[in-house]
Amino acid sequence: MIVRKIAFNTIISIMARIAGTIIALANIGFITRYLGKDIFGEYVTILSFISIFSIIADLGLYSLLVRDISRPGADEKKIIGNIFSLRLISLIIVLGAAAGISLFFPYRNIVKSGVIIGAFSFFFLSSSQVLIGIFQKYLKMDRVALAEIAGRIVNLALVVWFIQMQLGFLWIVAALTLGSFVNFIVIFLYARSFVPIVLQFDFVFWKKIFKEALPIAISIALTAVYFRLAIILLSVMKPADHVGIYGLAYKVLENLIFFPAMFVGVMMPLLSDYAVSNKEKFKFIFQKSFDILALAVMPVVFGIIVSAKSIILLIGGPDFLTDTPLVLQILAFAIVFIFFGNLFGNSIIALGRQKTAAWIYGAGAIFNIAANIIIIPKYSYFGAAISAIFTEMLVTILMFVLISVNIKFFPSMKTALKALVGALVMYATLSFIGDLSLLWDASIGAFIYFVVIYLLRALNKNDLALFFKARERSRP
Template sequence: MELKKRIAKNTIIQIIGKGLSTLLGIASLAIMARYLGASGFGEYSTVITFVSFFAMSADLGLTLISAQIISNPNENQEKALSNLFSLRLFTALILLGLAPITVLFFPYDQVIKLGVLISTLIFLFPALNQILIALFQKKLEMEKVMLSEVISKTFLVIFIFIFAKINQGLTGMLWASVLSGIIGFIILWLYSQKSVKIKLEFDLIFWKKIIKRTWPLALTIILNLIYLKGDILILSLFKSNEEVGIYGASYRAIEVIGTIPYMFAGIMLPIFTANWLKGENKFLEKIIQKSFDFMIILALPLAVGTQFIATKIMMMIAGQDFGSGGPALQILIISTAMLFVSCIFSHIIIAINKQKKVIGLYAITAALSLVLYLFLIPRFSYIGAAMVTIFSNALILLGTYYYVKKFTSFQAKFVVLKKSILSSLGMALFMFLVPKSLYANNIFILLIILLAGLIYFSLLYMLKGISKEDIKTFMPKKI
């Protein structure tokens, strides 16, 4: 099977799987938000954000580098995966173990401190999953990952529903996530063992080699945490649980969408790496351009369309109490659109092993974002927090593009971008002309979204932003 069709197959599988996973994620958010209310969901958001600082610090860049390492033909795949898995387990246990100790020094209620203790398990199993996923990324067998994710999310919805029914409160919602995470890990582990016998290995020489290679990534991840997660943490220290909950629900809705670019970039990373190592720069530039165009095509209509329905979307998903999160969602979706594109560029930087070069970019972004959070959040609450995300993501987008252009000679062509903008404007005109009374009905809103998407892609096709060849690539007759 030729590379293009294999990529197409995996992309289709991931789109379908991610679509199902997104629906299940929305369902879990809907049940949880309605059950906990704005204040309770604020506590939940604080807990998850707090622990995520430790979980992401424990990553050490292994999530991004694992697929690259095992794609190297000179590496022993079984040994590499076993050591990567063991290293990830070791760092996760150490750093996640610090979370429930550190939270004792914060002025949070007891329920949040208990929640942090439980949530260390929420992050442990997905952390181990990331090493296993690298194997399936390399083999272009992401259907196994998607199956695991869909089953795990299905159980998450079931557990959340059950614990809400028997009124288990915040801790019940957290245990639901722990149990579903364990199920997802077991499925991936069993699949991986059919290909490679992964076991605990402690080759300290290999670990040292990996850490020497990943420390720039580890540092950039920690810096990323400040501008990506600092908003909710600072908000929780200055504002009420209700305000944290409203912003947290908007952020959670965005995070569901935000997995799309990482999913696609994860597929492309081994391909970027292989072509760079082979010196096939012209083909690499072509792949980068195609990836850039694909992200633009997806991101622009999301950013534009959400401006018309943000408040309704928040009320549909999380309930009437969260309607005031609409303005935050309108802002956050713009920063997420930027993330779609910058995600591709940041993965290319990893593929060409230039992580050290971008540390300064992430340090400056983190420092400026922290200052802006501390200045704007006390004055403008979650609207100020959301505005900072636009600034930080714009800075990362421009910076990562600059470095990709510098090191690969890639020069982005904006033909598809221009056509996507025109198509988005046509879609926006349709959504503007729709009678406001129709937006009051949830069924009509879903119909409007479908029609808006149809108009966007029809206009894009007529403007030759996408071609029959592109459609055939992602819808091959035989894959």
């Protein structure tokens, strides 16, 4: 029964996430056509600027909450109450600082005003994000996906309405804030049905949590550099339309990589449990997670490469066709490392090696900043995209080495190679057929990929059955 429930919740979550992604991309489509490249570039600058600070305000609390409430005998009410309180205070301080710091950047006044309005959006998003750990433990991630859909529908509806009313740029930012507020309210109400959420201020506990979370906080803050700082550097070094070109490709990428975060988030309670209680089962779950991510990422990467022009035309319109498709194709290669990086990063936290991981993220951040400063002045958005790929690759490889050494395990690449073969066959077929609509590309590509994967027996029924049965251990 539990296996069926897990499978059902997983399917519902994936379907809801896909629907949410479609809504988000439609929203971007309306915004890009209404604002144009220059103003859209400023819109992306606002979101990226605040995003960096909201990630700093995370303080590693989300990952720590998931880990701690998933362990046997955890005092959920105390952990959640204190961590949620600490998150709210950190957000108020850090996002307030973001609004103040933006005043010193060479942006138009309307952009600085947008930072203040947008800060409220990230306050609600980050507040709801820390509560998602509750749903992960109780295998109810489908409710998180539904809350996200509710927020995105409100955002889209307001954007369409504001465009029809011919309202200004700041109203588009306000629409995002209102959508985030709806998402937070739904998440909060759902979460209270599992655990009473009461603000707690146990400062001794805060000190303990902060000490443990600091390496995670540093790691998370440093990962914010890879894509978002590139946008900030572009906004300072290049015209706004350059930011718009890179920003649209980045937004497409951002909305297509929901699966690894969702999937690994579901698996985090199990990884945390087995990291302490049973290393062999940890290796088993790690291998199966690695295989599933490999099967998911390969068609996404090659699908984007072959259909980049159609994707950009659909979402951004003809104004963005000049260089944006090529930027998207370059960034597509980073998706491989983002998918596996999610698994590796969370596995490191589960194993309690976050202090070592902080050094890895630090190396990646230094490399990324140096590369962007050198490359962006000459190659603009192309340089930013290339820098992002090599940074993600460096960090992912180093994390992989850390895990392999720590648990003395090197995952099998058999399924990953089969996934690569399937994706290459799909890519070759779509390239041979030529230009079709995006819907036909996606339909034909998916059919070909799944046929090849089935023929190669990349993932059999027994593997999936074992995988879902293993999930029973994460049920409280």
